[in-house]
Amino acid sequence: MIEHLMIMGAWFIGVVAAATVIIWLLIKLASVGERCRLLAGIIAFIIFANVAMYAFS
Numbered sequence: 046m047i048e049h050l051m052i053m054g055a056w057f058i059g060v061v062a063a064a065t066v067i068i069w070l071l072i073k074l075a076s077v078g079e080r081c082r083l084l085a086g087i088i089a090f091i092i093f094a095n096v097a098m099y100a101f102s
Contacts, residue, residue: 067092 075085 071085071089074088075082
């Protein structure tokens, strides 16, 4: 039982860390210029759409 909770905790920490890095990279990309801001928006929309599809399926 405790092993299961530890695995869930590690998975949650990994997901939060990965999401933080992705958001940080998108912010850095958007700060480069207008074309990169558009690219960051498109990437963010694709990520959001995939998460929403996964959440509602």
